[in-house]
Amino acid sequence: xxxxxxxxxxxxxxxxxxxxxxxxxxxxxxxxxxxxxxxxxxxxxxxxxxxxxxxxxxxxxxxxxxxxxxxxxxxxxxxxxxxxxxxxxxxxxxxxxxxxxxxxxxxxxxxxxxxxxxxxxxxxxxxxxxxxxxxxxxxxxxxxxxxxxxxxxxxxxxxxxxxxxxxxxxxxxxxxxxxxxxxxxxxxxxxxxxxxxxxxxxxxxxxxxxxxxxxxxxxxxxxxxxxxxxxxxxxxxxxxxxxxxxxxxx
Amino acid sequence: xxxxxxxxxxxxxxxxxxxxxxxxxxxxxxxxxxxxxxxxxxxxxxxxxxxxxxxxxxxxxxxxxxxxxxxxxxxxxxxxxxxxxxxxxxxxxxxxxxxxxxxxxxxxxxxxxxxxxxxxxxxxxxxxxxxxxxxxxxxxxxxxxxxxxxxxxxxxxxxxxxxxxxxxxxxxxxxxxxxxxxxxxxxxxxxxxxxxxxxxxxxxxxxxxxxxxxxxxxxxxxxxxxxxxxxxxxxxxxx
Numbered sequence: 001x002x003x004x005x006x007x008x009x010x011x012x013x014x015x016x017x018x019x020x021x022x023x024x025x026x027x028x029x030x031x032x033x034x035x036x037x038x039x040x041x042x043x044x045x046x047x048x049x050x051x052x053x054x055x056x057x058x059x060x061x062x063x064x065x066x067x068x069x070x071x072x073x074x075x076x077x078x079x080x081x082x083x084x085x086x087x088x089x090x091x092x093x094x095x096x097x098x099x100x101x102x103x104x105x106x107x108x109x110x111x112x113x114x115x116x117x118x119x120x121x122x123x124x125x126x127x128x129x130x131x132x133x134x135x136x137x138x139x140x141x142x143x144x145x146x147x148x149x150x151x152x153x154x155x156x157x158x159x160x161x162x163x164x165x166x167x168x169x170x171x172x173x174x175x176x177x178x179x180x181x182x183x184x185x186x187x188x189x190x191x192x193x194x195x196x197x198x199x200x201x202x203x204x205x206x207x208x209x210x211x212x213x214x215x216x217x218x219x220x221x222x223x224x225x226x227x228x229x230x231x232x233x234x235x236x237x238x239x240x241x242x243x244x245x246x247x248x249x250x
Numbered sequence: 251x252x253x254x255x256x257x258x259x260x261x262x263x264x265x266x267x268x269x270x271x272x273x274x275x276x277x278x279x280x281x282x283x284x285x286x287x288x289x290x291x292x293x294x295x296x297x298x299x300x301x302x303x304x305x306x307x308x309x310x311x312x313x314x315x316x317x318x319x320x321x322x323x324x325x326x327x328x329x330x331x332x333x334x335x336x337x338x339x340x341x342x343x344x345x346x347x348x349x350x351x352x353x354x355x356x357x358x359x360x361x362x363x364x365x366x367x368x369x370x371x372x373x374x375x376x377x378x379x380x381x382x383x384x385x386x387x388x389x390x391x392x393x394x395x396x397x398x399x400x401x402x403x404x405x406x407x408x409x410x411x412x413x414x415x416x417x418x419x420x421x422x423x424x425x426x427x428x429x430x431x432x433x434x435x436x437x438x439x440x441x442x443x444x445x446x447x448x449x450x451x452x453x454x455x456x457x458x459x460x461x462x463x464x465x466x467x468x469x470x471x472x473x474x475x476x477x478x479x480x481x482x483x484x485x486x487x488x489x
Contacts, residue, residue, distance in 0.1 A: 071342050102410060103357070103360055103361060103364065103406075103407065103410060104361055104364040104365075106357075106361075107305070108305050108354075111354065111357055112354075115349060115353065115399075119349070119395065119399070120342070120345055120346070120349070123340075123345055123391075123392070123395070124342065126337070127337060127338065127340070130337055130338060131338065149402050150405075151405055151409075152402060152403075152404070152405025152406035152407070152408060152409050152410075152475065153406055153409065154406070154409050154410045155410065156406055157357065157360075157402075157403055157406040157407065157410070158357075159402075160402035160403065160405060160406040161353055161357075161399040161400075161402040161403045161406075162399065162402070163402060164383075164398045164399055164400075164401045164402025164403075164405070165353075165395040165396060165398040165399035165402060166395070166398070167398050168382065168383045168384075168386060168394045168395050168397060168398025168399075168401075169391060169394070169395040169398065170386070171384075171385065171386025171387075171394070172382070172386040172387050172388060172390070172391040172394040172395065173337065173386075173391055174386060175386050175387070175388040176336070176337060176388040176389060176391060177337075239386060
């Protein structure tokens with residue numbers, strides 16, 4: 001019997017990368033999973049892959065159904081999980097994006113898009129599950145900030161603002177939701193081999209990755225920590241930030 | 251140049267910097283308090299009310315400051331708003347407004363100051379965050395989140411602009427005695443049970459202003475990319 005048997009998880013941005021690994025690992029441990037992504041094609045392909053292993057899966061993808069910046073879509077996602085998968089117990093706020101530019105070249109659209117998806121999206125999804133989690137006196141929320149939010153990055157004022165905000169968001173919601181047995185924690189991935197990091201120019205890539213004591217991270221490295229936080233092993237842990245960076249940040 | 255200057259920390263900072271012979275430009279759409287202070291301080295102080303939620307306003311504000319004082323050396327950016335609401339009562343519109351006032355205003359102010367700081371190859375940016383960013387704060391998750399966002403901006407700018415001799419740091423004040431800034435008193439109660447007697451003191455806006463002054467002075471010059479709690483030890487777990 002898996003560690004998450006009988007649980008239903010919503011994983012945002014789970015069409016690919018870290019989100020996909022999280023959705024797959026949660027499903028392997030027995031959870032039913034709602035796969036979400038604005039990219040409908042990758043969401044459906046991920047859902048198909050996961051359900052092929054026998055897991056119960058639903059999909060909320062594309063626009064507007066999979067858009068975490070849309071309040072109604074977020075509410076609909078939670079309803080869909082309840083209706084098609086039989087409940088909602090776990091929310092992983094993984095959806096995120098980057099639009100890098102040094103600050104004097106960054107326009108308002110880039111600023112707002114990143115803050116909307118990375119930060120407001122987590123708020124809207126959290127708000128969407130909150131009533132249900134509160135009523136059932138159970139819930140696990142895992143947010144995914146980034147080491148970019150902890151240390152900042154050149155050309156990522158918008159991204160760092162959104163990810164640092166997620167850390168404070170995690171702590172605040174953890175305090176507020178604790179009386180209802182809802183744990184809120186955060187996992188900050190370091191340099192992980194995903195589509196987002198592969199956009200780093202190749203000349204920088206080697207310098208960056210060679211500085212990681214344990215070498216380049218994989219999506220599964222992060223997903224396994226998220227899985228742990230979603231399990232009963234972490235029932236008394238809330239408001240915590242775990243950095244998964246292979247020793248890059250100590 | 252002090253933006254979101256009409257809060258207690260902004261006003262105290264303007265008074266202190268003026269006393270220390272700096273020229274001060276105070277900007278806030280809440281023009282009343284800063285207009286009053288402008289009159290009181292007299293020479294070397296001006297009040298403006300550019301709406302920094304608009305992208306072009308940062309450049310316009312800096313232009314006015316340069317016209318008046320020929321140089322801008324220090325940017326201090328205060329928080330724009332505080333609001334306490336339980337999560338279920340926070341609307342998307344509330345969320346957007348908080349983000350705009352506490353993060354986007356800083357973003358635009360930084361964009362405005364970029365050209366003079368870069369051309370001079372020197373400058374100091376101090377962002378006012380809050381202890382709520384570090385400790386979390388129940389009942390005001392949107393405020394605490396934006397204060398965390400301020401620290402993300404601070405760290406990125408500290409890296410992005412250091413090559414031009416510009417430093418960027420932040421202060422994280424605990425609850426302010428006057429009560430218009432800082433985290434809720436109910437949260438403070440939670441801390442007070444476990445902290446020292448010292449933590450039962452509220453920090454004053456003047457005390458925060460003095461830390462800002464230190465960071466902006468020559469003595470504070472090597473400090474870059476740091477957030478300093480100003481809270482009498484209310485929150486000691488900075489990890």
